[in-house]
Amino acid sequence: MFSELDRANISWFWHEYLKSKTPWLFLVLGMITVQGIVYQQFLALTEDGLRVIFESGALSDLVRVCGIVFALFTTRAVMSYLIPRLSVWLASGAVMKMRRDLIDHLMTLDLAFFERTQSGELILRLVNQAEGLSQFVGQATVNAVRDAATILIVSGYLIYKSPLLFTAALIILPTILLLLQHVSSTIKQIQATAENALGAYMTGIDEMSSGMRTVKIAGQEPVERARLVRATDQIRNISIRLQSAQALVMPAIDMMAAFVYVLVIGGGGWMVLSGDFGLDGAGIIAYLLGLALIFDPARTLASFFAKLQANLILLDGIRSLYRETPSITDAPDAHEAFDRAGDIALEDVTFCYDSDHPLFDTLSMRFDGGKVTAIVGATGSGKTTVLSLLTRLYDAQGGQVTIGGTRIDRLKIRALRSSFSVVAQDIVIFNSSLADNIRYVRPDATDAQVRAAAEAAEIAELMEARGDKPLGPKGSQLSGGQKQRIAIARAFLRESPILLLDEATSALDQKTEDKVKRALNRLSEGKTTLIVAHRLSAITHADWIYVLDAGRVVEQGTHADLLAQEGLYAGMYGAQKQSYG
Structure with a gap:
C-alpha cells in the first residue's frame, strides 16, 4: 500500500514537524484510549443491564448501570471536544512551520526555477496542498487513530467473550485488504492527475488576470472563458472519478458486515441454544452490539486509508519543492x-x-x-x-x-x-502606498530619506497626493512613466555604486522619457552605469x-x-x- 517514496515522505514529515510534539501526541493518544475503553465498558454494562432485566429484575441495579453508562458517555463527550481542539492545534502548528520552511527554501532557489515553474503550481503547493494536509493530519488522521483504538479495545473484549465467534468474523479480513490495495493504487493515480489539472487551472486564472488588458482590447473574453471552462470541466471529471473510486469502499464493507452479522446471529444463536459455550441471550446481544461498534469505525477507517492515498500525493507535491536545490x-x-x-x-x-x-x-x-x-x-x-x-x-x-x-x-x-541598483522596463509594483513601494529596497529608510529619493526621481508630488492609498494590483493605477520613476526612486534610496x-525608457512617450532621463542622469552621476x-x-x-x-x-x-x-x-x-x- 505504501511505496518507498511514500514511506520516505511520511518519515520526513514526522521527523521534521511532528516528532517534537511527541508529549502532546501521547496526551491525544491517551484521551483516544479513554474513548475506546468507554465503548468496552459500555458493552460490559449493557450485558449486565440485560441480565438485570432478564434475570434478577432489581430496579436499583438497573439504575446503577444506567448511571454508570451516562457517566461513561459524558467522559467520551469531553474527550470528543478536547481531542479535535488539541489535534487541530498540533496539526496547524506543524503545517505553519512547514509553510514557513517552504517559503524560506523558495527564497534560496535560483531565478531559473521561477522562470520554468508556473505560478499556479506554487500557489497549489503553498496554499491548497498545505491546507489539505493540515486538515487531514489534524482531523482525519486523529479520527482514524480513534477508530483504530476503538476497534482494538472492543475486539479484545469480544475475543475475551468468544474467541471462536471472533475468529469466524475474521474471514472477511483478506477481502477488505485486497479491496483497499486495489482502491489505493487507483486513487493515487487519479489524485496525481487532479493536482496537475488544478495547478494548470490556477495558472490559467493568473494568466487571464494578468493579461486582462490585452484580453479586453483584443475582444478575446469568449476565448478566455472557453479555456477556463474546459479546465473546470476537466477538474470536475477527475473529481467524479476520484469520488467513484473512493465510493467502492463503503458499500463493500457494508456487504461484508452483513455477512458477519448473519454468521454471528446464526452461529451465536446456535451456541446459545446448545448451552455448551458459556453464552446466553444477554451475551449474544452484547456481542452483536460490539460488532456494530467495530464496523462503524471500520468503515470510516477504510475510508481513511482510501483518502490517505490522495493525501500522500499532496505530501509528495509539497516535498517535491525541497528536491529543488539552488545551484x-x-x-x-x-x-x-x-x-x-x-x-x-x-x-x-x-x-x-x-x-x-x-x-x-x-x-x-x-x-x-x-x-x-x-x-x-x-x-x-x-x-x-x-x-x-x-x-x-x-x-x-x-x-x-x-x-x-x-x-x-x-x-x-x-x-x-x-x-547593484536596477531600473528595468518591467518593474514590480506592490498593492501598497507609493512611499512603501519606494521603501521596499531599504525597509529601514526614514521618511525623510524616502522623500528625498522621491524628489530626485520627480515623483514626490504624486506620493504626497496619493498618501497611503494603495496603487492597485501590480500598480494598475499608475502610468508606465510613474512606475519607472518609482524604480528610479528605489535606486536613489538604495545608493548602490553600480x-x-x-x-x-523604451515604453515611454517623448515627454515622459525626457522627465525620466533627467532623473536617470542625476542617478548615474559617479556610478558605474550599464545601459541596455x-x-x-x-x-x-x-x-x-x-x-x-x-x-x-x-x-x-x-x-x-x-x-x-x-x-x-x-x-x-x-x-x-x-x-x-
Missing part, C-alpha cells in the same frame, strides 16, 4: 570585500539556457568603473543576459566575470547584489557602446565611432532616427 550559492571561501567602483569584465564567458542553443561562446566585454557603458542589439542577442550574469542570477558556464579584478563567484551573493538600466537599450537615442552620451548580435560583440566604440564605421549600429540608428521623423 547559485556562496562558495566555501566566499568573502564580502571587493572594489565596488572597479572595472567590470566578462572574460571568455560561455553560457546557454538550453544546451542545444548556446548563447555566448567566449564572450569578452569590459565596463570601466565610474563610466557609462551601453549594450545594444536585436531582441535575443543576449543584452539582458549579460546583466543577469553580472548579478549572478545565472552563473557563467565557462570563463569568468570579475569586478575590480575579483571573481564574482568568490564573493558572497548578498554582498555582490547589494552593489547602476543597471534595462530598457528603462533598443532606443539608441537614449545611449548617445555613453562613454562606450557594445553592439551584440546572436551572442557576439560585432561592434564597439563611442557613438561617433560607430556611426563612422557605417556598420550595424549606424544602420540601426539611421532607421530609428528616420522613424522618429
Whole structure:
C-alpha cells in the first residue's frame, strides 16, 4: 500500500514537524484510549443491564448501570471536544512551520526555477496542498487513530467473550485488504492527475488576470472563458472519478458486515441454544452490539486509508519543492570585500539556457568603473543576459566575470547584489502606498530619506497626493512613466555604486522619457552605469557602446565611432532616427 517514496515522505514529515510534539501526541493518544475503553465498558454494562432485566429484575441495579453508562458517555463527550481542539492545534502548528520552511527554501532557489515553474503550481503547493494536509493530519488522521483504538479495545473484549465467534468474523479480513490495495493504487493515480489539472487551472486564472488588458482590447473574453471552462470541466471529471473510486469502499464493507452479522446471529444463536459455550441471550446481544461498534469505525477507517492515498500525493507535491536545490550559492571561501567602483569584465564567458542553443561562446566585454557603458542589439542577442550574469542570477558556464579584478563567484551573493541598483522596463509594483513601494529596497529608510529619493526621481508630488492609498494590483493605477520613476526612486534610496538600466525608457512617450532621463542622469552621476537599450537615442552620451548580435560583440566604440564605421549600429540608428521623423 505504501511505496518507498511514500514511506520516505511520511518519515520526513514526522521527523521534521511532528516528532517534537511527541508529549502532546501521547496526551491525544491517551484521551483516544479513554474513548475506546468507554465503548468496552459500555458493552460490559449493557450485558449486565440485560441480565438485570432478564434475570434478577432489581430496579436499583438497573439504575446503577444506567448511571454508570451516562457517566461513561459524558467522559467520551469531553474527550470528543478536547481531542479535535488539541489535534487541530498540533496539526496547524506543524503545517505553519512547514509553510514557513517552504517559503524560506523558495527564497534560496535560483531565478531559473521561477522562470520554468508556473505560478499556479506554487500557489497549489503553498496554499491548497498545505491546507489539505493540515486538515487531514489534524482531523482525519486523529479520527482514524480513534477508530483504530476503538476497534482494538472492543475486539479484545469480544475475543475475551468468544474467541471462536471472533475468529469466524475474521474471514472477511483478506477481502477488505485486497479491496483497499486495489482502491489505493487507483486513487493515487487519479489524485496525481487532479493536482496537475488544478495547478494548470490556477495558472490559467493568473494568466487571464494578468493579461486582462490585452484580453479586453483584443475582444478575446469568449476565448478566455472557453479555456477556463474546459479546465473546470476537466477538474470536475477527475473529481467524479476520484469520488467513484473512493465510493467502492463503503458499500463493500457494508456487504461484508452483513455477512458477519448473519454468521454471528446464526452461529451465536446456535451456541446459545446448545448451552455448551458459556453464552446466553444477554451475551449474544452484547456481542452483536460490539460488532456494530467495530464496523462503524471500520468503515470510516477504510475510508481513511482510501483518502490517505490522495493525501500522500499532496505530501509528495509539497516535498517535491525541497528536491529543488539552488545551484547559485556562496562558495566555501566566499568573502564580502571587493572594489565596488572597479572595472567590470566578462572574460571568455560561455553560457546557454538550453544546451542545444548556446548563447555566448567566449564572450569578452569590459565596463570601466565610474563610466557609462551601453549594450545594444536585436531582441535575443543576449543584452539582458549579460546583466543577469553580472548579478549572478545565472552563473557563467565557462570563463569568468570579475569586478575590480575579483571573481564574482568568490564573493558572497548578498554582498555582490547589494552593489547593484536596477531600473528595468518591467518593474514590480506592490498593492501598497507609493512611499512603501519606494521603501521596499531599504525597509529601514526614514521618511525623510524616502522623500528625498522621491524628489530626485520627480515623483514626490504624486506620493504626497496619493498618501497611503494603495496603487492597485501590480500598480494598475499608475502610468508606465510613474512606475519607472518609482524604480528610479528605489535606486536613489538604495545608493548602490553600480547602476543597471534595462530598457528603462523604451515604453515611454517623448515627454515622459525626457522627465525620466533627467532623473536617470542625476542617478548615474559617479556610478558605474550599464545601459541596455533598443532606443539608441537614449545611449548617445555613453562613454562606450557594445553592439551584440546572436551572442557576439560585432561592434564597439563611442557613438561617433560607430556611426563612422557605417556598420550595424549606424544602420540601426539611421532607421530609428528616420522613424522618429
